[in-house]
Amino acid sequence: MTSTTDSGAGTDAGTDAGTDADAVRPTLRGLGRRWRQRREAAAHLRRLLPYARPGLVALTLAVHVVAGAAPVAFMAGTGFALQRVVTGEPATGWLAVALVAFVVQQLLAPVQLVLSRKVQRRVDAACIERLTSFAFHGATLAGLERPDVADRLAQAEEAFEQWTLTPGAALEGALALTARYTQLVGAVALLAVVVGPGAAAAALAVALVARVGQTEGFFRWGRLIRSFGPLRRRVTYVRELATGTRAAKEIRTLGLVGWLEDRYVAENRAVLEPTWRWRREVYGAPFVVYALVAAVGSVVALLLVARSGADVAAVSIAVQAVALCGRFGVIFPESDVKLVYGRSAWEAMLELEDAARRTGAPARADGAVLRPAREIALRDVRFGYTPDRPVLDGLDLELRVGTSTALVGVNGAGKTTLVKVLTGMYTPGAGSVLVDGTDLRGLDPDAWQRTFAATFQDFLRYELTLRENVAMGAIAHVDDDEGVAAELRRVGLGDWLDGLPQGLDTPLTRAVPGGRDLSGGQWQRVALARSLFAVRHGAGVLVLDEPTAQLDARGEAEFYDTFLDLTRGVTSLVISHRFSTVRRADRIVVLDGGRVTEAGTHDELVALGGEYARMFEVQARRFTDGSPPAGPAAGHADDDVEVAP
Incomplete structure (x- = not known):
C-alpha cells in the first residue's frame, strides 16, 4: 500500500515536473534562438569594420567613450558641488569639474558626428562597389531574374538611394552605442558608491529591461519590414509608372489616370494595413509590460535612495542616475533605426551573394575575347525557366564561322532564349554549348560574352550622348569618332x-x-550602329534580334539591300519574322517546340514544302493580294501575328 501510494505520488510529481519542463522548454528555446540571432547580427556588423579601417574605428570609439563619460562627470560635479554649497564649503573644484564635463560634451558632439559620417561614407562606398561588382560579375542573368534576388537587390538599392539607412549607417549606429553604455556603466557605478548596491541593481535592471524591450521590438519590426519587400516593390513600380514619362502617353490616351490612382491606393493599403496590424502587435502589449517593469524598478530604486539617509550630494547624483537608467527605454535616434534598417540592407547584400553562389556565379575575366575559329555548336540543349516547362528541348544547332544564319519560328518558339543560352547568360540544364569543340562551361563567360555584338529586341536607349550610345558596343574605343560616324x-x-x-x-x-x-526607327538604327561598332573593334559574332522591327518600309528595304554587306565575313545570327531579311542568309533554321525542325537555304526550304514554306507563303500572299490568308496556312498566320512583309 505504501509502495503504491509512494509510486502514485512519484507519478504525480513526475507529471507536474514534466509539465513545468514542457512549459519552460519553448521559452528557453526562444531565448536561445534570440541569443543566436543577436550573435549573428553582431557578426554581420563586425564584417563591416574592415571597410571603415581600424584607425578610424579606434578614434571614433575613443571619442564616444569620452563623450559618454562626460555626463557622468557632470552628475558627480554638480552633486558634490551642491553638497558643498549646503554645508557652506567652497564648491569651486566640483563646479569646475561639472563645467569642464559640460564643455567637453558640447565640443565632442560635432566631432562625434563628423567621425560617424566618415565611418558611414567609407563603409557605404565599399558596399556600393561590392554591390556593383556583384551585379556585373558575381551574378548570372538567371540569378538576377529570380524574385527573391530581385527583392533583396531592390532593398539594397533603396537603402543607397536614401543615403540614410545604409550598412555604413548601421555600423555608425553600433559604434555610437558606446557613448550610451559608457553613461550607463558610469551612472550605475556612481549610484552604487553614493547610495549602495541595492539601488544600483534596481536602476540597472530598469535600464536593461527597458533596453531589451526596445531592441527586441526593433528587431522583430525589422524582420517584418523585410518580409514586405515584394509588396513595397509593387508600390514602387506603380508610383514610377504614374510619375515617369515612359508610359505617360498610353496612360493619358487610354484614360488610365483614375484607374492608376486607385491601383496606387490599393497597393499602398496592401502594405500599410499589415504594417499597422503588426505595429500594434509588436509595440502594443509588450511595451506596456516593459513600461510597467521599468516604472516599478525606478520607484524601487528611488525608495531605496530615500531610505538610505543619503546626503544632498548622494540624492542629487542618485536621482540623475535613476533618470538616466529610465531613459534607456526610449529610442536612441543615433543608433536604433540605423541598426535595424541599415543592417537589413547589409544582410540583403549578403543574401544576394549567397543566392549568386547557389546560381553559379561566373568568374571575372581579364579583358580577353574568345573568337571561335571553326564553329559554335549547341548539342542536345535543354533549358526551361521552370523545370516543368522546357523552352529549349533537345536543340541541335551549328553556327559556322564567317557565315550568316537566320532563325525563324512562331512566337514562343524559344528564339530569344536560344540567344541567351548561346551567349552564356543562361546555363543549359542539359546538353552543351561547344566553341570549337570546347564546352562553354569551361571557358571564361565574360570573355565569351565580349565576343558578341548583339542588338536585342528590347535594346537599351541610353540617356547619354550619341557618341556614347554607339560606342557602348566597344566602350574602350569611345574616342574613335571616325568609327562611330562611319557606322552611323x-x-x-x-x-x-x-x-x-x-x-x-x-x-x-x-x-x-x-x-x-529619337523616333523608334532612329533608335533602332543607333542600336544597329552600336553592334557594328563592336564588330569593327573585334567582336566576332553578330546577333540581331528583330533588327528592323521599328523601321519604316523604306528603312527596312535599305537594311535588306545592305544586309549582306553589313554582315560579310562575320559570324552572324539574325532572328526575324520577316522573310525578306532571312532569305538572304547563308542558312535558315526553323525553330519549333524548342528544337530545330528544318534547316537549309531559302530555296531548299521552300522546295521542302514544310513549316518554312507555309510561313513564307502566308507573307507572299499578303504581298500579292492584300487579303487574309486562307487554307492550311491560315492557322500558322494566327500563331505568328507579328509576321510582316
Missing part, C-alpha cells in the same frame, strides 16, 4: 548626323539642354 552612316543616319549642331556630342534625351529624342 552605314545604318542610314549620315544625313541626320550632319544636321546635328552638336554632332556626336548631342545628348539623346530631352531632359538636358540641347538634347534630342
Whole structure:
C-alpha cells in the first residue's frame, strides 16, 4: 500500500515536473534562438569594420567613450558641488569639474558626428562597389531574374538611394552605442558608491529591461519590414509608372489616370494595413509590460535612495542616475533605426551573394575575347525557366564561322532564349554549348560574352550622348569618332548626323539642354550602329534580334539591300519574322517546340514544302493580294501575328 501510494505520488510529481519542463522548454528555446540571432547580427556588423579601417574605428570609439563619460562627470560635479554649497564649503573644484564635463560634451558632439559620417561614407562606398561588382560579375542573368534576388537587390538599392539607412549607417549606429553604455556603466557605478548596491541593481535592471524591450521590438519590426519587400516593390513600380514619362502617353490616351490612382491606393493599403496590424502587435502589449517593469524598478530604486539617509550630494547624483537608467527605454535616434534598417540592407547584400553562389556565379575575366575559329555548336540543349516547362528541348544547332544564319519560328518558339543560352547568360540544364569543340562551361563567360555584338529586341536607349550610345558596343574605343560616324552612316543616319549642331556630342534625351529624342526607327538604327561598332573593334559574332522591327518600309528595304554587306565575313545570327531579311542568309533554321525542325537555304526550304514554306507563303500572299490568308496556312498566320512583309 505504501509502495503504491509512494509510486502514485512519484507519478504525480513526475507529471507536474514534466509539465513545468514542457512549459519552460519553448521559452528557453526562444531565448536561445534570440541569443543566436543577436550573435549573428553582431557578426554581420563586425564584417563591416574592415571597410571603415581600424584607425578610424579606434578614434571614433575613443571619442564616444569620452563623450559618454562626460555626463557622468557632470552628475558627480554638480552633486558634490551642491553638497558643498549646503554645508557652506567652497564648491569651486566640483563646479569646475561639472563645467569642464559640460564643455567637453558640447565640443565632442560635432566631432562625434563628423567621425560617424566618415565611418558611414567609407563603409557605404565599399558596399556600393561590392554591390556593383556583384551585379556585373558575381551574378548570372538567371540569378538576377529570380524574385527573391530581385527583392533583396531592390532593398539594397533603396537603402543607397536614401543615403540614410545604409550598412555604413548601421555600423555608425553600433559604434555610437558606446557613448550610451559608457553613461550607463558610469551612472550605475556612481549610484552604487553614493547610495549602495541595492539601488544600483534596481536602476540597472530598469535600464536593461527597458533596453531589451526596445531592441527586441526593433528587431522583430525589422524582420517584418523585410518580409514586405515584394509588396513595397509593387508600390514602387506603380508610383514610377504614374510619375515617369515612359508610359505617360498610353496612360493619358487610354484614360488610365483614375484607374492608376486607385491601383496606387490599393497597393499602398496592401502594405500599410499589415504594417499597422503588426505595429500594434509588436509595440502594443509588450511595451506596456516593459513600461510597467521599468516604472516599478525606478520607484524601487528611488525608495531605496530615500531610505538610505543619503546626503544632498548622494540624492542629487542618485536621482540623475535613476533618470538616466529610465531613459534607456526610449529610442536612441543615433543608433536604433540605423541598426535595424541599415543592417537589413547589409544582410540583403549578403543574401544576394549567397543566392549568386547557389546560381553559379561566373568568374571575372581579364579583358580577353574568345573568337571561335571553326564553329559554335549547341548539342542536345535543354533549358526551361521552370523545370516543368522546357523552352529549349533537345536543340541541335551549328553556327559556322564567317557565315550568316537566320532563325525563324512562331512566337514562343524559344528564339530569344536560344540567344541567351548561346551567349552564356543562361546555363543549359542539359546538353552543351561547344566553341570549337570546347564546352562553354569551361571557358571564361565574360570573355565569351565580349565576343558578341548583339542588338536585342528590347535594346537599351541610353540617356547619354550619341557618341556614347554607339560606342557602348566597344566602350574602350569611345574616342574613335571616325568609327562611330562611319557606322552611323552605314545604318542610314549620315544625313541626320550632319544636321546635328552638336554632332556626336548631342545628348539623346530631352531632359538636358540641347538634347534630342529619337523616333523608334532612329533608335533602332543607333542600336544597329552600336553592334557594328563592336564588330569593327573585334567582336566576332553578330546577333540581331528583330533588327528592323521599328523601321519604316523604306528603312527596312535599305537594311535588306545592305544586309549582306553589313554582315560579310562575320559570324552572324539574325532572328526575324520577316522573310525578306532571312532569305538572304547563308542558312535558315526553323525553330519549333524548342528544337530545330528544318534547316537549309531559302530555296531548299521552300522546295521542302514544310513549316518554312507555309510561313513564307502566308507573307507572299499578303504581298500579292492584300487579303487574309486562307487554307492550311491560315492557322500558322494566327500563331505568328507579328509576321510582316
